[in-house]
Each structure stands twice: as structure tokens, then as C-alpha cells.
Amino acid sequence: MWRWVRKRDPQLVVVRRAVRITLVACLGFYFCRYVLGSAAMAPYALFGVVALGALSQIPGSPRQRARTLIAVLPVGWVLVTLGTLLSVDTWAAAAGMFVLGFAVSFVGVGGPRLVGLAAGMQLLYILPCFPPYDPGSLPERLAGLTLAVVLLAVAELVIWPDPTPPLYRHRLADAVSALAACLDALADHWSGAVPSGPPAAPTPDGLAAPTPGGLAAPTPSGPAGEPTPDGPAAPAPGPERLAELFTTATEAADALRPSRLPPTERPASAGQRDRALASAAGTARLMLGRALDLAFTDHREAVTGPAAAKLLRTVAGCVDATGAWLRAEGPLPDTTLVAAAITDFRVARMNTDPNGLPPDRLRLGALALSLGEWTKSLVFAVRLAAGEPPGHPDPTPPSAQPGLFWYAYRRTPALWWHRLRENLTPRSVAFQGALRLAAALAVARLIAGVLDLSHGFWVLLTILTVLRASAAETRSTLRPALIGTVAGSIVAALLLLLGLDPIVYVIALPVVMIAGFAAGPLLGLGWSQALFTLVITLVFAQFTPVDWTLAEQRVADVLLGAAIGVLIGLFAWPRGGAGELRRAAGTFLAASAAVVRETVAVMADGHEPGDAMPKARRAGQLAEASYALYQSERHPSATLDWQATLIAGHHAVRGSEALIKSCPAGGLLPCVTQLTTLAASVATCYDRSAGALMRGETPPRPPVPPATEWPDDLGQDLYIVADLRVWLDGLREDLTNITGRPEPADDLRTRVAQVADGAT
Known part of the structure; x- marks a missing residue:
């Protein structure tokens, strides 16, 4: 048994939590019920712990969770007070349930800490909404809640405290340091002597060295990088070593995906720090993709090879310093x-x-330059996460705002208000979910009041348990919830029929509570509902004389709550986050297509920048919010890489901003036809992907672009053409990653991409 528990709960987090909640709940309940003799305090001492200990998921270390509990205590007082005062009138209580139900759920858009508290805070209003309707007992109710919260905060620190979860910044540090190792190895590779001739044969592990234009094996005798103490420099890393480094880096970057992290550990709050960490993670993945492009770029005849290698060495050093700071092992980089x-x-x-050089000989420098620009963004984001002020006004022109780091120039209250305002729309998944839950709770409270249900709060508690973001997910929770409730009610009825001595209920309560609070995460919802039904029976048996009809009422109330939840789920946005994510991601890609067309029009034809950039940034913000809500739902295996989808949009926007900022406008008229054709081809691919997403289809793979003759007599403008082509080629590559690459190939690019795309 113990081995089975350790297998499912290696750090015993679930068991620790169950023991801690049970001890605190029983201590507060027994003290109020049997020492103080207060029948008004006892339920709030018990259910206050259940609300903020069992139903809530508070992130952070034990000390952080304890601080959060104390901080939300005044909010709990307000909810209990309103629930008590409004409970005397059914319509007032239902209206309060709708308003507060929406508000408590909707503020979860502010981040995982608020999302984790939402269900528990709902219960603090629901509990006083039902009999006994006794506003005069409000002081005792508040005292019971206060006792529960204070005891729970102390218990977080002293009763078998949970291990501190790994910090997101440490995960980011692993990804950034692995990226730095790849960049450093590429700089070594460029500095090494590379043999001419045919490509190397496949290696024993099946990883073939690419053909010219890709990675070639270095000669053992050629110098590479800095001289070793023994004399000649060490040889440049071969394809096997680079494949190993890129695979490690991609796995580390993959570990930053929201889907790979518990909801409470994601940097998803409205504050500057979490926004900056999320931006840094996205930039690191963009850089990894471009570093992989570099690994497959022929550098033997690159016209700026030595300068690019020097730039890349500096980039690798800055990225490595960023990783060291994130691990608290070095100073903050700049x-x-x-x-x-x-x-x-x-x-x-x-x-x-x-002049006179083929375009491919300029590609290496363009890729290195793009990595340098993104490294500036990475370091700047990390400095913002450290709390450093930007040091200068927002450089984004008013016509192009919001810029990449728009949040760095706003105060925290303004950031929270912005998050709330951008989601205060029927197209927001957060708005839909909050409205759905508020309507279900209000209808349930109204029906419970009209039917005069003595234990009507069970109806609302069932809705909190079974109602999910989509109708399909709600149905999936319905069956185990009903089976568990019926099974638990049968056992409870048999227990009450035995007419046991009340002391038996006192002794049995903590045992059943520990099992009930641990059963949900370890065994599933059905076991949790069955044991929680027993817990409620044992609690009520210590207040008033009860018989087997209590179990019957429990089943009826659960059935009513389940029916309300299912009906609301069917009529109110039944698709949940999946439908809105497709729409938001499609809108983002369509806006990115406009950015691609506008960027080339500005740089090649001298057009004035329009509103494509700010529209795309706003679309990207809503798409990110939809993706964050989507990750909180359960979904079957996805056929699309949603993070790669969003990165395709971000790459278009970020690359455009860097190009327009660093290159003169309208100076590429001699090749405006070629650039416009290439940009139109890429933008069309974005439009096709956007349309497919909105129709619920899988986006098609971008076709191979047609061969084009490019001028070679534009002087320094040839470098700008190379920068633009690298950006546009990278966008086409990003669209390929949305559905994953074909599996048959066995080269480095495909194997790393499969790790990044989650392919098996």
C-alpha cells in the first residue's frame, strides 16, 4: 500500500496536505463545538479549512502560502458577511451569488494564485447563504473563519510542511544555459577547420551529418576556438556533439511549456515579473530555433564568418550570464x-x-545578427523580472504601440486593470467561464430557496465540483461524481441506521477526512465524493439528531446540482477554451500576415507604417490569455503544437519590429518585386493557417517557395535583403512546426524539432 502511494505521490504532497487539513479542521471544529460550545463557530472553523485548504490550490513555498492565507482573510470576512446578510431573502441571495460568483471567478485572470483561491472563496459565500438564517450569529461565524485561517496558516509552516516546488526561474535558467552551450559550440564550429568533399557518413546512432549547407565533421588536426594549455586548440565540435547539445536544449525549453507545468507554477499573473519571465521563455525558444538554422547554414564561404563568430561568442556569453543570474550564481547581466x-x-x-556575392553567403551574418537582437530582448526581459526599471522611456512609436515591453512602463495597478479589461469581453475564455459558473450558482441558489432545501448548499457545492470549462469535460466528471455520491450515501445511511454512540462519530471523523482529502488526487473524483459524503454525515451527526434520510437528501441535492451544471454547460459556450483558442490563434496569425506584408512594403517601397503591428500585438495578448485558460482544461492529445502556433505569430511581430528599427525604409526598390512576392507567399501561408484554425481544421504545410533570381549589385542593401530573407524563411519554418515535422527523416533538424513538438 505504501509503495503504491509513494509511486503516485513521490514527495507525499497529497498525503501531507490531507493530514494537515484534517488536523487543523478537526482541531478547530472540536474546540468550537465541545470546548466553547458554539454551534455557530464550529461549522466555519471546519468549512473554512475545507474552503482554503482542500478546495483552494495556493502556489508557492509554505511561507508564501501562509502569507496568502492571512492576506485573503479580510476577503473571507466580506464574503461571509454578505452571505449572512443576504441569505434572509431568496432573490437577494441569488443576485449576490451571481455577482460575487462572477467577480470571484473572473479575477482569476490575474494569475494562478487567484485562480487557485476561486473555488474556496466561492464556498465562503455559499455556506452562510443557507439555514440557519441567523444574522445575529455573524460575529461567531467570523470568529470561526478567523480561527480556521490562522490555524491553517500556522500548520503550513509547522505540520509536515510541503517541499518548496522548483522555481520557474530555475527551469528558465536550465533552458537558457543549454541554449548558451549550443551557441558556444556553434561559435567553436565556425572557428574550426572544415574539410571539403562529400558529406560524412551516418553515425552509429543513426544521426547523419548533413550535406554541404549543413553541419560537416571537423578535421581532428584543425584548430578551433582558443588554444588549449597543451598547445593546439581543441577540435571544433562535430555533428554528434551538436546534436546532443541541441537535443538537451530543446528538452529544457520544452519543460517551460505551460502544459508541462502545474497551473500554480506558471508565470501567468498580471504583474511585471511574470510577464517578463514569460517573455524571456518565449524569446529563448525563438533563439533556439534560429540557432538550429545556424547549425544548418554553410559557413565555409560566409563573407562575414569571423565577425559573425565573434558576435555569436559574445551572444553565448551574455546568454550564459543570464542563466547564471537566474540560478543566483552571478550578477545581473545587462x-x-x-x-x-x-x-x-x-x-x-x-x-x-x-556586391557580386550570392545571397547564401550573406545568410550566416543575418542569422547571427537576429540572434544578437533577440539576446538584447532576453537580457532586458530578465532585468525586468529582477525588478530593474527600464532606464529609458518606451521607444515604441505611439502609432506602433503596444510595444514588446509595454508592461515595463506601467505601474502594477495599471497592469492588473489592463488584464481585467482585456478579458472583459464575451470573446474571452475567462469571461465565459466566470459567467457560466455565476449563472449556474445563481440558478441553483434560487431553486434551493424556492424549494426550501434544508441542505441546499450541497447543490452549489456539487456545481463547484462538476462544472468544467466545456460541456464534454463536465459530462466526464458527472458519472464518477454521481456514482461516488450514491455509494457514499448508502454507506452513510447504513451507518446512521446502526444508531451508534456519538463518540464514534467524533473518533471516525479525522480518519475519514484524511482518506477523503487524499482520495481525490490519488484515486479520482468518485472516491473523493464518496468519502466526502461520509465526512458531511459525520459532521452533521454531531450537531443535531439525524437519520438515514440525511443521505437521501445528499443524493437528491447532488443530482439537482449536477443537472443544473450540465444544462448550463450545454447552453453557455459548450466548447470551452478549445473553440476560443482556435479563434484567437487564427486571428493572431491573420494579423501577423498583415505585419509581414506591411513590413516589406515599408522597407522595400517606402510606405508609412500602418496599424498592423499594434493590432497584431493586441491579438497576441488575447491569444496568450486564451492559451493560458486552455491549459487549465483537460484535453485529448492535441494534433497541433499550440505554443509553436503562438511563436509563429510572435516571430513575425518581433522580427518586424527589429527590422524596421534597424534598417532604412524604402531603400530596396531594385528588388521590390522579389521581396513583395516572397512576403506575399509567406503571408498567404499565414492566412491559410489562420483560416484552417478558425474552421476547426489542421493548418496545411507551407509549400516550397519558387526559385527566384536576386540582384547582387545593391551594395550594403544586400545585407538588408539578407536580413529580410532570413526573417521570412524563418516564418515559413515556424508554420511547419505547428503540426510537427514528418517523422521519416533522421537528421539533426528533424530529431530536435520532434522533441520540441512533443512527437514520440
């Missing part, structure tokens, strides 16, 4: 070094005439 390296690289390009 953008000075990488900005200077970018300037040096641009000077080196200006001093190198590109």
Missing part, C-alpha cells in the same frame, strides 16, 4: 556587451563589399 558586439558586427559588414 545589454551593454551584446549591443557593442552588434555595433562591431554592423561595422564589419559595412567594411565588406557584398
